[in-house]
Amino acid sequence: EIVLTQSPGTLSLSPGERATLSCRARQSVKSNYLAWYQQKPGQAPRLLIYGASSRATGIPDRFSASGSGTDFTLTIGRLEPEDFAVYYCQQYGDSPYTFGQGTKLEIK
Amino acid sequence: EVQLVESGGGLVQPGGSLKLSCAASGLSFSGSAMHWVRQASGKGLDWVGRIRTKGNKYATEYAASMEGRFTISRDDSKNMVYLQMNSLKIEDTAVYYCARLGVSSGLGYWGQGTLVTVSS
Numbered sequence: 001e002i003v004l005t006q007s008p009g010t011l012s013l014s015p016g017e018r019a020t021l022s023c024r025a026r027q028s029v030k031s032n033y034l035a036w037y038q039q040k041p042g043q044a045p046r047l048l049i050y051g052a053s054s055r056a057t058g059i060p061d062r063f064s065a066s067g068s069g070t071d072f073t074l075t076i077g078r079l080e081p082e083d084f085a086v087y088y089c090q091q092y093g094d095s096p097y098t099f100g101q102g103t104k105l106e107i108k
Numbered sequence: 109e110v111q112l113v114e115s116g117g118g119l120v121q122p123g124g125s126l127k128l129s130c131a132a133s134g135l136s137f138s139g140s141a142m143h144w145v146r147q148a149s150g151k152g153l154d155w156v157g158r159i160r161t162k163g164n165k166y167a168t169e170y171a172a173s174m175e176g177r178f179t180i181s182r183d184d185s186k187n188m189v190y191l192q193m194n195s196l197k198i199e200d201t202a203v204y205y206c207a208r209l210g211v212s213s214g215l216g217y218w219g220q221g222t223l224v225t226v227s228s
Contacts, residue, residue, distance in 0.1 A: 001172065035211050037153070044205055045145075045153060047216030056214040088153050092211050095169040097143075099153040 002027055002091050004100035012108040019076040021103045023089035028069045030093025036065055036074045039102075040085045048087075049074065081107075110134040110217045112206050117222030120196055124226070128191040130206030130219055138162065138184040143209055144191045146202035147221075154202070156180075159189065196226045 003026045013019055023034065032052040037045040047056040049065040052072060062077035076083055084107050089100040116128040130142070141164075144156035157170035159180040168180050179192040189206055203221040210216030 033211065035209070039153075044207075044218035044220060046218075047210050047214070050211040050214055050216075054214060056210065056216060090153070090155070090209075092209065095158075096171040097155045097158070097209075099155060102152045 001096050002029065002094055002098050004089055004091060004098055006087075006089060006100035006103045008103060009101075010104045010106060012106050013079055014108045015079050015081055017079050019074075019079055019083070019105055021074040021076075021087055021105070023067075023072040023074070023100050025070045025072075025091060029072075029091045032068050033091060033093035034067065034072050035090045035092060037088045037090065038083075038085045039088065045088065076105075079105075112208070112217055112219035114204065114206050114219040114222035117204065117224045119225045119227060121228050122196060122198055122226055124196050125192070125194045126196065126224060128193070128204055128206075128222055128224070130189045130191075132187045132189070132206075132208075135208065135215075135217060137187040140208045142180075142182060142189040143207045144178075144180060144189075145205045145207055145218075146200075146224075147205070148199075148202040151202075156191065156204070193224070196224075198226050200224065201226045 005024045007022045034052045036049040039045040065074045086102045088102045111133045113131045120126050141160045143158045146154045160167045177195045182189045205221045207218040
């Protein structure tokens with residue numbers, strides 16, 4: 001199975017700052033089938049990005065993503081208070097559809 | 109409004125069985141691959157498996173640790189997807205979500221989850 005490693009484990013930033021989250025795969029993700037999710041406490045995950053760089057419906061444009069092959073990045077342009085949450089990447093190019101372990105974005 | 113509502117969670121002894129249900133509304137259910145994802149308390153997301161559509165012969169795929177113990181099925185006439193869990197282990201304790209991931213359309217939907225606790 002494809003192992004995804006997210007870094008950092010925790011990111012401490014202030015509102016208004018820019019956040020950069022990384023997701024690295026041990027082997028190439030087929031067709032860049034890489035998604036990003038946001039999860040807040042007590043809530044189900046929410047799809048942010050699919051196909052490595054396409055924003056899901058209703059996602060603000062301060063969320064952007066890039067990458068290919070084994071290295072992927074999620075960027076949040078200017079952090080809003082509601083952006084502080086846990087973020088997961090997931091590859092869906094090969095079964096099993098594995099998740100990364102998550103990055104917690106916390107308020108500094 | 110799209111809704112996915114899971115049910116059937118509860119307390120079960122190790123080695124026991126449980127069947128979870130997920131009722132879908134407001135989406136093109138028969139045209140959607142449906143997934144189950146679980147999350148142990150304070151831990152990350154863990155993909156359980158997927159069932160494809162009728163056009164893809166209702167093919168199923170599972171995570172290795174669940175293969176042979178878990179079975180996903182669906183009833184398109186009722187807009188329902190199911191997760192039959194057998195030979196349950198303590199480490200299967202988690203909140204189980206059903207989801208249409210939406211990774212081909214950008215329209216992803218998740219239920220609120222149902223808690224399964226495996227304990228003696």
